[in-house]
Amino acid sequence: MNKLSIITNGIIKENPALILLLGTCPTLAVTTSAVNGIGMGVSTMAVLICSNIVIAMLKRIIPAKVRIPCYIVVIAGFVTIVSLLLQAFAPDINKALGLFIPLIVVNCIILGRAEMFANKNSVLDSALDGIGMGIGFTFALLCMGSIRELIGSGCLFGFEITTKIIDPVAIFMLAPGAFFTYGCLVALVNYLTKGKAIKAEMGCTNCPSAAACQLAGKGGCDE
Amino acid sequence: MNSSKKEMIAPTLVLFLICLVVTAALAGTYQVTKPIIEDINAKNANLARAEVLPSGADGFTKVDGALITNVADMYQADNGSGMTFTTTDKGFGGTLTVMVGVDAQGAISGVKITEHGETPGLGTKAMTPEYLAQYKGQTAITRTNESGKTQIDAITGATISSNAIFRATNTALAQFNEIGGVQ
C-alpha cells in the first residue's frame, strides 16, 4: 500500500481504540480530561513509533522463538525512557497519567503492531504505521477525554465552558462514566459503519497473544 | 544434540544482548534526567513549604528526629518562625500527601495538598483554599464535638477526602508536639 494510506489506515480504517478495540485500559482510565487523553496518546505514539522502527530494523536478527520476549524488552526500554523524560520535562502530565505510563508496555496496540506489522515490513513503513496508529489512538483518547471533561466538569482543556449553564455530571469523570462514554463511542462507530468495521468481537486477528495462544486455532476465547 | 543446543543458545544470546543494549540506553537516559528530576522535586517542595509557612520563605532546613507514623519529613524555617511537615493518609483514591505549616506557637499556618488521587470536582472540593482556611490558626482540632478543640467541618459529598485531610493535618500537629516545637 502507498505511504499515505498506511498512516490513514491507523487513523480511520483500523483505529486501534475504536475499531480494533486494543488499548482499552488506558482509553478508559486516563481520559478524565482532554489534556490527559492527549498526553497519553502522544506518549503511546512515541513508544509505538520507536519500537516499530527498532523491531523492523532487528526483524532479521531476532529468532522467531524468542520474538515476543525480545519485543517486550525493546518496548519496556522505550517506555522507561519516555517515563523518565516525562518526569523531567512534563511532571504534571506524568502525575496525571500515573500508573498507566509503565503500563504502556502491555498496551496491546504496541505489541500487536510489532507482531502484525513491524516484523513483516520495512523500517519506513513501520514508522509510518506507528505514526498512523498513534494519531488514531490520540484522536480516540481526545474524543473520550473531551466528552468526559465537558460533561463531567463543564470544562474543556481547563477552560470553563458550561459550568455556569448546566450542572456538571461528576460521574462521568469516574469509572462508570468511562465505560459509558466508550460504549457509546463504539456504538456510534458501529452505527456509522453499519456494523461492518468492527469485526468479530475481540477476535484473534488483532490479539497480540494470538501467536502464543493455544485457543487461536480453535476459534479463540469465545469458542 | 549439538544442533538443538545451538537452537537454544542463539535465541537466548540475542535476547541477552538486546537486554544489555536496552539497559545501557536506560542507564544513559537516567543519568541525564536524574539531576533535572531531583531539581524539580526540590523546587516544588520548597515552594510548597513557603506557601504553608510564608514567614519562613527565606529558607528551610531539614530536621532529623523521631517521626511518628504517617509523617514523611519535617523541616524548620531558618529564621525559627515555625516548622513544616509532610504527612500522608489514605483518601478515597489512594494516598493523600499534605504539607502542613505550624508556627512557633503551635498554630497551623497553612495546609496544602501536594499529592492526591481524589476525584476531580468531588474530593477536590476539600482542597480549595477557602475550605482549608478553617484550619488556619488552630492549635487543636477535632471532627466531633470536643471541648477545647476547634471542630473542623467536612464537605458534603467529599467526606472521605475531608477526613483524610483532617487526619493528615492532625498528625502534623501531633508530630510538632512530639518533638517539642521549634528546635
Add this chain to the structure above:
Amino acid sequence: MAEYMIIILGAVLVNNFVLVRFLGICPFLGVSKKLDSAVGMSLAVIFVMVLATAATYPVQMLLNRAGVGYLQTLAFILIIASLVQLVEIALKKYLPGLHKSLGVYLPLITTNCAVLGVCILNIDEGFTYLQAIVNALGAGIGFLLAMVLFSGVRQRIEENDYPAAFKGVPSTLIAASIVSMAFMGFAGVIDGIFGR
C-alpha cells in the same frame, strides 16, 4: 488481621481491579461470555498475580538497593513473562488436568495489564511482602467477581432485543458502567466496618 481484611475487601470491592481501576479490560471484554472460560481465566489470573507478586517484590528491593529503580518496568515484565512460561511448562508436565483448564489462558495473561499493574501497585502503595501477596490475592478475586458477574449479564443481554449499533462490545461496556456504579457504593463500607 483487620488490616489484611481491609486490603482484601479494598481490592475486591472498593477498588475492584476491573471495574474501578480499569486493569484487565481486554480479557474482561473478550473472555467473559461463557461462565467456564470466565472462571478458568480468572483462576489463572489469581494464580499468576500471586506468583508474580511473590517474585517481583524482592526483585524491587534488590533494584532499589542497587540504585537502579528505573529498571522496574523492564525487570517486572521479564519476570512475569518468564514466570508464566515456566508455570505453563510445569503444569503441562506435572498437572496435565489443570493445564487443560487453566493452561491455555496463561500466555494471554503475560500481556495482561492487570498482572503488571498489581505488581507495580504493591510497590507504590508501600505494602509489606505479606500485605502485597494479600493484595494480589484480593485483586485476582476481584477480577474473578467481575468476570463471573459479567458472564451472567452478557448471557442475559444476548437474549434480548436492542439497537444493532450497540450489539457486542458497546452493550458490555454500558452494562459495565452500571455495575461499576454499583461498586462505587462500597466506598464507605470499609471505613464503616473497620471504624476509621
